[in-house]
Amino acid sequence: MTTTEALLLGRRRRLAVAMVAGFAVVVAIALASAVIADLADLQGAAALADRLVPLLVFYAPAPIAAAGAYARCGGPACLAVGVVPAVVFAALVLVGTVLGVPGVGAADSPLGGVTV
Structure with a gap:
């Protein structure tokens, strides 16, 4: 596989899935917290x-995408x-709205600053 094909398609699929899923878990934990x-x-x-979420x-x-590109x-x-x-x-706003969690999705919520 040439370098171009490795950068476009990737050689390390397990690492790619772990990178995306791991980042999703970190973001979900930060937003929920x-x-x-x-x-x-x-x-x-x-x-x-307030400082960590943005x-x-x-x-x-x-930087995470750049590290993933470097890791091919x-x-x-x-x-x-x-x-x-x-x-x-x-997903957090949708689940919070369906379950009726107060302060999720509204303008005065802790995530309102990110929403705006």
Whole structure:
């Protein structure tokens, strides 16, 4: 397999799946902990979540995708890393809205700043 094919299709599919799934789990835990910290009225945890969530959602996908490209995980996996925060966020808002979790999806929620 040439270098171009390795970068486009990837040679390490298990690593690519682990990279995307691992990042999804980290983002899901961070978003859920932000909601829980706000509901439990934990000021320190809420302040930490206010700084951690935008870092994970907006800034972390590019370096993770670059590391995946360096590890020859393939183009689809690197692009999927960029989509992970939006998919996890949408799933959290959908589940929270269906289950009636207060503060999920509204403008005054802990995730409202990310939504806007």
